Amino acid sequence: MNSSRVKKFALLSTISILFTAGLGCSTPQSKPVPQISAEASQSLETPAVSRSAGIHSPAEALAALQEGNRRFIDGQPFKANYLHQVALTKDHQAPFAAIVSCLDSRIPPEIVFDQGIGDVFVARVAGNIEDDNIIGSLEFATHVKNAKLILVMGHTGCGAVVGACKDVKLGHLTQLLDQIQPAVKAVKARYPQLTADSTAFQDQVAEENVRHTLADLHKxxxxxxxxxxxxxxxxxxxxxxxxxxxxRILK
Ligand SMILES: [Zn+2]
Known part of the structure; x- marks a missing residue:
């Protein structure tokens, strides 16, 4: 955090404490309220945004995401002030990572990695596959905006993967699911003992599909x-x- 941000936080915290303590109010009959806690005052900070500027390597970017996921599963996310983060990022953005994730409603990347406004680029498409539009977006995120990490994230219980395993045909979804078929074939060859309608098989396909997307991005x-x-x-x-x-980060 640079010095001007520190001063802003200190000023905001001071104002907040004064008002919370009734000292900033002109009506003497106002009821006294409890002193603001240190924890509550920290809610004015935007640690995720300020941390983005301090991440200089891909390893640090990955660590920041892993630490955020740890806070999320521990039930101790930062108390972000989103409007303050909007103000901090109104003229520029410098996200430290780009995440390619599934459309699935249960996986909002900013929440599961406990990141704020301006911290991460997110591209979401069913089955977390890549296409020219996703690749172009990631080139912007990395070459133009200097994001240091691309995380392709699949998930258990993926509907797109299940659809590919069942060879579902439906409108435009058909061509999307076709792009997961290489992963289905690879898992069938590797685990012939698993049936395509088993959870074990489908989760293996989801993981294999992540590896295929990573390889395709590079290629x-x-x-x-x-x-x-x-x-x-x-x-x-x-x-x-x-x-x-x-x-779980794949090795
Ligand atoms: Zn999914």
Whole structure:
């Protein structure tokens, strides 16, 4: 956090404490209210936004996401003041990571990684696959805006993966699910003992599909491949468990 931000936080905290204590109120009959707690005063801070500026490497970016997920599953997320974060980011953004995640309503990346406004780019599409639009978005996030990490995140109980395993045909969804078929074939070959309608099989496909997306990003984008080669960017896979909220980083 730079010095001007520190002063802003200190000023806001001071004003808040004065008003909470009734000292900023002109009506003497106002009821006294309890002193603001240290924890409550911290809610004026935007630690996630300020931390973004201090992340200089892909490893630090991954650590920041993992720490955020830890806060989330511990039930101790930062008390972010979103309007304050809006003010801090009104003229610029410097997100430290880009996350490619499934459309699934149970996996809002900013929440499960406890990040604030301006901290992460998020691209969401059913089955967390890549296409030219996703790749172009990630090239903007990394080459133009210097995000240091691309996390492709699949999840357990993925409807798109289940649909691919069952070879579902439906409107435009058909061509989307076709893009998951390479992962289905790979898992069928590796685990012939598993049936395609089993949870074990489908979760293996979800994980394999993450690896395919990572490989495709590297293969299809010379911009991304060059940043990785230069050590400015890392591509990492993850699996989100819809039962626990935990993200497991794939090795
Ligand atoms: Zn899904």
């Amino acid at each position: 299809k984008s010379s911009v991304i491949a060059r940043l990785v080669h230069e050590g400015k960017l890392e591509l990492v896979g993850g699996m989100y468990d819809v039962a626990t909220g935990r993200v």
